[in-house]
């Protein structure tokens with residue numbers, strides 16, 4: 108675990124913790140709500156991977172863009188979307204981020220520059236490259252972070268996207284969330300190159316692999332990388348190694364991983380580890396931690412109440428958004 | 433005869449064909465180790481080994497392209513694309529390559545390739561995972577399109593598709609996998625291009641395929657309360673299309689509706705409607721009607737999703753409307 112003192116203001120350090128706990132508890136609640144039948148469709152939980160979204164987004168400006176895939180709740184929450192509106196979207200309610208039209212796999216929050224969750228593996232990658240092109244076109248000091256999984260690097264869109272991003276020197280940070288499985292297929296059964304960060308080498312994009320279970324390491328790496336990108340050094344690639352504690356989706360029986368493997372990863376739990384660091388370094392004590400947990404439990408319960416009490420979208424809207432007016 | 437689910441009927445067809453012909457092999461995402469996303473390939477990896485049942489990376493364009501290459505060089509590959517939504521990533525290989533090669537090379541080479549893929553809506557999977565795309569392939573010459581509605585047809589048609597020397601897009605309905613029915617256990621073959629009259633009647637012809645057949649049957653039951661005797665044609669196969677059965681029936685009843693769960697505009701229903709109008713015009717007592725999904729991307733919300741799809745009630749109401757019969761509580 109990285110040393111954390113002298114790195115960020117105390118308040119910021121605590122904020123990282125809060126955000127990770129928010130995502131964890133939000134996802135646990137989702138699982139409950141799914142089993143209760145309030146949430147439907149395919150629902151992919153982010154539990155275990157919280158340090159990636161939180162560490163990465165904390166290093167960005169509010170105006171920076173992020174693009175996600177279908178495991179997108181954590182990204183939206185990290186970028187500042189309201190937990191109530193995300194929950195309402197999962198419930199398919201009119202008060203949801205996308206008024207109930209999107210669902211779990213298709214969150215979007217224009218105000219927060221959360222540029223969408225896409226359910227086609229690799230589908231978000233060219234879109235992120237296009238956002239990078241737009242940033243350069245307008246000569247803005249911004250970056251676009253593109254999150255995708257280890258499975259997505261085998262799609263053509265990934266290769267076409269990386270090539271163009273480098274060719275045109277676009278301000279895109281590619282973040283590969285390597286949780287070692289794409290559905291039931293492990294990386295070594297799907298990728299000719301097991302070290303995924305090396306994929307970027309063929310496009311001459313600077314790349315490295317880091318511990319995605321360590322929020323400070325994520326934050327530090329993204330901080331320095333994003334600074335380089337803002338100075339015009341073009342796209343970068345970071346492989347963040349992590350693990351999803353839950354099945355691929357709520358519909359997956361999850362029979363392809365061993366309990367031993369799961370235990371090894373859970374011992375490195377990003378939230379527990381970070382909490383211990385904060386305590387050891389005297390930044391927070393257990394009482395304050397429990398206060399935070401309590402506060403977040405309340406927030407999540409409020410989110411559920413909000414979602415439950417919100418109306419369904421009106422049937423009159425069925426054709427409303429097919430075309431822009 | 434044995435009772436099997438649609439899923440197990442497909443599984444059995446795969447096994448029987450693989451036993452018969454060693455050149456048949458399967459490739460796709462999660463088909464081997466995981467036993468298939470919808471478990472259609474369950475047990476095949478254990479039985480036939482990794483040379484004949486191959487897990488691929490998430491690379492749809494490559495899956496279909498590699499299957500084409502294999503088909504051109506002596507194998508009879510069966511490619512599984514996890515859902516029809518992802519065939520869009522392989523569209524170049526399907527439309528620009530598989531559908532063209534036999535023709536553009538003057539008949540020198542055949543492409544005995546099956547692409548199995550499920551489709552279906554109604555499970556709140558959202559806009560990118562709920563599409564019915566059969567019309568995209570139906571539109572394209574050079575590729576067969578099959579869409580079984582029952583376990584027996586699933587078995588018989590898959591075996592025909594595998595034996596056919598053309599590329600075949602074999603569309604399974606993901607909402608039918610658990611439905612059960614009697615399936616002949618012998619080497620049961622349903623030839624491509626022959627529709628199934630699932631119910632005979634004299635008053636109106638209802639043409640459909642895939643899961644909608646069940647809705648049509650239920651609607652027909654309700655219509656009996658109004659003394660309407662509907663004939664229901666299950667196309668089973670969209671290319672080749674059994675126009676003979678369609679025209680015969682429409683000439684008998686004088687009325688036709690076509691039901692499909694895909695978008696209305698440019699749908700299979702639209703094409704069949706044109707064919708009927710061109711070929712049976714003087715027999716028609718009313719304009720041909722299409723009952724389809726609304727032309728919208730699928731909304732996630734369950735109420736909106738339901739409103740966008742055709743159902744039993746829409747079929748009943750449309751028929752009553754067509755026959756100018758007032759709806760009573762008889763339903």
Ligand SMILES: Cc1ncc(C[n+]2csc(CCOP(=O)(O)OP(=O)(O)O)c2C)c(N)n1
Pocket residue numbers: 178226227228229255256257258259260284286288289290355461490492514518521
């Ligand atoms: C083009 C396409 N092919 C297949 C799928 C089905 N699918 C959904 S998620 C997934 C695995 C992706 O794994 P990875 O990129 O590692 O992301 P993770 O789920 O691990 O976050 C697959 C095969 C899809 N949604 N889109």
Ligand SMILES: [Mg+2]
Pocket residue numbers: 256257258284285286287288289290
């Ligand atoms: Mg993965």
